[in-house]
Amino acid sequence: xxxxxxxxxxxxxxxxxxxxxxxxxxxxxxxxxxxxxxxxxxxxxxxxxxxxxxxxxxxxxxxxxxxxxxxxxxxxxxxxxxxxxxxxxxxxxxxxxxxxxxxxxxxxxxxxxxxxxxxxxxxxxxxxxxxxxxxxxxxxxxxxxxxxxxxxxxxxxxxxxxxxxxxxxxxxxxxxxxxxxxxxxxxxxxxxxxxxxxxxxxxxxxxxxxxxxxxxxxxxxxxxxxxxxxxxxxxxxxxxxxxxxxxxxxxxxxxxxxxxxxxxxxxxxxxxxxxxxxxxxxxxxx
Amino acid sequence: xxxxxxxxxxxxxxxxxxxxxxxxxxxxxxxxxxxxxxxxxxxxxxxxxxxxxxxxxxxxxxxxxxxxxxxxxxxxxxxxxxxxxxxxxxxxxxxxxxxxxxxxxxxxxxxxxxxxxxxxxxxxxxxxxxxxxxxxxxxxxxxxxxxxxxxxxxxxxxxxxxxxxxxxxxxxxx
Numbered sequence: 001x002x003x004x005x006x007x008x009x010x011x012x013x014x015x016x017x018x019x020x021x022x023x024x025x026x027x028x029x030x031x032x033x034x035x036x037x038x039x040x041x042x043x044x045x046x047x048x049x050x051x052x053x054x055x056x057x058x059x060x061x062x063x064x065x066x067x068x069x070x071x072x073x074x075x076x077x078x079x080x081x082x083x084x085x086x087x088x089x090x091x092x093x094x095x096x097x098x099x100x101x102x103x104x105x106x107x108x109x110x111x112x113x114x115x116x117x118x119x120x121x122x123x124x125x126x127x128x129x130x131x132x133x134x135x136x137x138x139x140x141x142x143x144x145x146x147x148x149x150x151x152x153x154x155x156x157x158x159x160x161x162x163x164x165x166x167x168x169x170x171x172x173x174x175x176x177x178x179x180x181x182x183x184x185x186x187x188x189x190x191x192x193x194x195x196x197x198x199x200x201x202x203x204x205x206x207x208x209x210x211x212x213x214x215x216x217x218x219x220x221x222x223x224x225x226x227x228x229x230x231x232x233x234x235x236x237x238x239x240x241x242x243x244x245x246x247x248x249x250x251x252x253x254x255x256x257x258x259x260x261x262x263x264x265x266x267x268x269x270x271x272x273x274x275x276x277x278x279x280x281x282x283x284x285x286x
Numbered sequence: 287x288x289x290x291x292x293x294x295x296x297x298x299x300x301x302x303x304x305x306x307x308x309x310x311x312x313x314x315x316x317x318x319x320x321x322x323x324x325x326x327x328x329x330x331x332x333x334x335x336x337x338x339x340x341x342x343x344x345x346x347x348x349x350x351x352x353x354x355x356x357x358x359x360x361x362x363x364x365x366x367x368x369x370x371x372x373x374x375x376x377x378x379x380x381x382x383x384x385x386x387x388x389x390x391x392x393x394x395x396x397x398x399x400x401x402x403x404x405x406x407x408x409x410x411x412x413x414x415x416x417x418x419x420x421x422x423x424x425x426x427x428x429x430x431x432x433x434x435x436x437x438x439x440x441x442x443x444x445x446x447x448x449x450x451x452x453x454x455x456x457x458x459x460x
Binding site for chain 1: 297298301302303304305306307308309310319321322351352354355356357358359360361362365369403406407410411412413414415
C-alpha cells in the first residue's frame with residue numbers, strides 16, 4: 001500500500017474537508033458583523049496595501065496620462081461646448097432649489113429621502129478571485145460607514161457596503177451575483193414606474209429591473225433612479241438607462257434591462273452615501 | 287539576503303494581486319476574465335525548492351489571508367493552497383528538482399485552483415457561468431498568460447529561492 005493512503009493522512013484530509021465545509025457554511029450565512037479577528041486582519045492588510053498602492057498607482061497612472069494627452073484637444077473642444085450649457089443649467093438648478101426649500105418650509109417638512117451625507121473613500125483593492133466583484137475601500141466604521149450603505153461614483157450607483165471593519169470596508173458591486181442584492185428603483189417619466197433591481201445579466205452587461213407592472217409604458221433611454229423605499233438607500237441616486245423591456249416568464253410583469261451609468265471596472269474613488277433619515281425615524285412616523 | 291526576504295516577497299505578491307486587478311481592470315480584464323494566480327506559483331516553487339513544511343505553511347497562511355481579506359469565503363483557499371503544496375511535495379519525491387518540473391507543476395496548480403474555485407462557486411450558487419464560458423473566457427486566457435510569465439521567471443525564481451535557502455541554513459543550522 002502506498003504511503004499516500006496511510007490511515008492517519010486520510011483522516012487528517014477528511015477532517016480538514018469537514019472543517020472546510022463548516023467554515024464555508026459559516027461564511028455564507030448572513031452575518032451582521034465580521035468577527036474581530038477578520039476585522040483586524042483586514043485592517044492590517046488594507047494598511048499594507050495602501051502603502052504598496054501608491055507607487056503602483058503612480059506607474060499605472062503614468063500610462064494613463066500618456067493616453068489622456070492624446071485626446072486632450074478633442075476633449076477640450078467638447079467640454080467648452082458643454083460649459084456654455086452648464087451655466088444655464090446651473091442658474092436653473094439654483095432657482096429650483098430655492099423654490100423647493102421654500103415650499104418645504106411651507107409644508108413644514110425639513111428632511112427628505114433625498115438628503116444624504118457623503119463619505120469620500122479611495123479604492124485600494126479589488127477581489128483578485130473575480131468570482132464576486134468586490135472592492136476594498138479605505139474608510140470604515142470609524143468614519144461612519146455602516147453595512148448596506150449605498151456606494152456611488154460621480155457617474156452613478158455602483159453598489160453597496162457588504163462588510164465593515166474599523167478602517168476599511170468591502171463594497172459589493174451591482175454586477176455581483178447575490179440574490180439578496182435588491183434595490184428599490186423607479187423609472188423616471190411622466191408617471192414614475194417602480195420596480196426592484198434584482199440581478200445582473202453578465203452577457204448583456206445590464207441590470208435587471210423586475211416587477212414592473214405589465215401595463216406600464218416604458219421606452220428605451222428612460223432614466224432609472226433609486227426610490228429610497230428600500231430603507232437604507234437615499235432617493236434619487238442615478239442607476240442607468242433603460243435598454244430593453246421584455247415580458248417576464250409568466251407575462252404578469254415586465255422586466256427592463258438597464259445599462260448601468262457607472263463603469264464597474266475603472267473605479268479609483270467612490271462616495272459612500274449615508275441617508276439622513278434613519279430607518280427608525282421613518283418607522284416612528286408611520 | 288535577510289531572513290525576512292521571502293515572507294516579504296510573498297506578501298508583496300499577495301497585495302499586488304488585488305492591486306493589479308484594480309488598477310489595470312479596464313484595459314486588461316474587460317474582454318477576458320483574467321485572474322492573477324501568481325501566489326500559487328510562488329507556493330509551488332517554495333514547496334519544490336525549499337521544502338514541504340515551508341510550502342504548506344505559506345500556502346495555508348496566505349490562503350487564509352486571501353479568504354479573509356478578499357473573498358470572505360473562509361477556508362476555501364487555505365485548504366486548496368496547502369493541499370496542493372502537500373501533493374506537489376509528494377510528487378517531487380520521485381521527480382527531479384529543476385526549473386522545468388517546477389514550471390510544469392505551477393501550471394498544473396493553477397489549473398487545479400481555477401477549477402476548484404469554479405466548482406465551489408457553482409455549489410454555493412455564486413455564479414451561473416457555463417462550463418464553456420468559464421473555459422474560453424476565463425480559464426484558457428488565464429492559463430496562457432501565466433504560462434508565459436512562469437517560463438520567464440522560472441529560472442531566476444529558482445536561483446533566488448535556492449540562494450536564500452542556502453544562506454539561511456548557513457546562518458542557522460537546524
